[in-house]
Amino acid sequence: MVTQSEVAKRAGVSFITVSRVINNKGNVKEETRERVLEAIKELKYYPNSLGRGLNSNKVNTVGIVIATLMGVNIHGNQFYNELMSGIEGICIRNSHDMLISTQKKYPGVEYDYLKLYYERKIDGIIMVSPNIPESQLRQIEEERIPCVIIDDHSDEHRISYVDADNREAVNLAGDYLFQKGHRKMGFLKGVENNRNAQDRLAGFYDVIAKHNLDLKEDWILEGDFTVEGGRDALRKLVAQNNLPTVLLCANDQMALGVMAEAKNAGLKIPEDLSVMGFDGIEAHRYTTPILTTMRQPLVEMGVAAAEMLFEQINNTDYVQEIRIFPVELISGESVKDVAG
Amino acid sequence: MVTQSEVAKRAGVSFITVSRVINNKGNVKEETRERVLEAIKELKYYPNSLGRGLNSNKVNTVGIVIATLMGVNIHGNQFYNELMSGIEGICIRNSHDMLISTQKKYPGVEYDYLKLYYERKIDGIIMVSPNIPESQLRQIEEERIPCVIIDDHSDEHRISYVDADNREAVNLAGDYLFQKGHRKMGFLKGVENNRNAQDRLAGFYDVIAKHNLDLKEDWILEGDFTVEGGRDALRKLVAQNNLPTVLLCANDQMALGVMAEAKNAGLKIPEDLSVMGFDGIEAHRYTTPILTTMRQPLVEMGVAAAEMLFEQINNTDYVQEIRIFPVELISGESVKDVAG
């Protein structure tokens, strides 16, 4: 294993000169620099990031904690993929690698979102769809740990986050459905303890109130953000023998399940039931009919989160930053126009 | 920042005793152990993995290099997702985090697949769909770097890999199509420099030869593994005004593109043209008609790769291991039975 000292010996200088060349710090004569660089090349020297990190407190690594990767898949993989690709681009630009936490998640046991930070001395963390215990939120705030949360947030802590305007988005969706003539709207909820699932449900209640629609409890279905959950919900809905004209789903995965099961149940979409999704994952484009959905700008959200994180990493003064992204309606073929 | 020494002071012992407790190494009196554990808890001590790694050469981290994450998306994200989730499960079980390389990929410049290993002192690397330069392959072999390659391989080096039996799989697909009565088969190729794309094409030639079919050059189309590539290919095929009865695509992404574009072109699938995919990504289930495809057991392949890697990490003697997974035909609705 090649160390700095060996490079130094080869180049006929002291090891600190090698360090200077590598980090471009301090003055080094051009001729010496070249000699060192050549030695580095010849010996195939790579600086050891452990030794380096140990006293510079800089490891050029961003930690990422994703709920999916903890065995809980809230949105379907596509969702995280697009976020990741946004995050990755900014990490590349900043020469940071990405470290993914792989703690086991036990039901009922508090997940340690900060372990990665304390143990690995990473420069900052991005948390996607987390469910952070109060005590850890406080720690992040108090210790000014560089951190950006995506797809969840707390109003009680000065922690930066990136999110979509979920409530407003459901309002837009509802307005669209209303405009298409729908008056009997059903809603397929996401998991209860998720902040955004709550916001989406709240948005639905807004729609009901705003347009003075009937709020039928039977049409508000429990879901869990999975395809299977969507299938279950549709079966339940059909069994009740009283369909709404449209079912608005809290995410696309469930909408896919609803559509697949509708086929089995002999329901035609959108003729017998209109379906609308939420998220805008890739698969929505390949369904027949094409799923109408609300698209979150996920790549952009990932980019924003990473940029915000690097700002925190590079600037000493901690400022909370919040970026709420608008959600866009992607018109497909799964919503019938019953207005005309 | 809490160090081992501070914990030691609190517990009234020397720092090495703390180290012993943490690593469960050497003898420590039960009473002392408890005192130390309590101090750890009180002070919220986390062992610093940098200091630890620096002399133990163990950082409990697996490096992962994925072609997608390098800006080149060969299979579509779903493919990598499933692999990752397999890998992740095994990493969790072995308490290893996953470090993702984020080097920029410049066209024409050799990607350094080993940088992560040399710099970060990670315990091993999994490379997905890589395109490793000869010199680096040699390095892996000579230095016995713990490494498993997924979805690519070289026969000239004793490096462990996991792959699907691509050639055989295309043979199976071809046999199936033949049995369904298809005699005019087209093939949509993947990118040329990819080993598996080559194997799949070779499989197609096997099929042609085996069943004594006409080999029409017009029916062998250039593709690039993307949805857009699929669309382009179908447009080209239609323009030629001489359709095969079935188009076998080298991956699902392209098949999705073919199906989407066929809709635009007024072609009915499978009535006017049968389509078959390859990979078995999730989206294939949501198309209408459901895409018939060859499914690689991706999660299992990820599991196998990770397990093989940990075996290399834990055992000193290096043994090349190769695991070829069978590919399964997933019958959908996109292939017409023209036999009857």
Place this chain on the structure above:
DNA sequence: GAAATAAATGTTAGCGCTAACATATTCAAA
């Protein structure tokens, strides 16, 4: 109860690197 053994704890050195200070060399201005 002395010697041999095992268990429990401590001391020293060093992993590869950078920060901070120290020294040597060059160069320009008086």
Place this chain on the structure above:
DNA sequence: TTTGAATATGTTAGCGCTAACATTTATTTC
């Protein structure tokens, strides 16, 4: 020249941790 600054290089210490050896204390054996 002399001097002071700028440039170039080197020395020492220490980041937090573990390995290897050293020492102390408890336990066994005859």
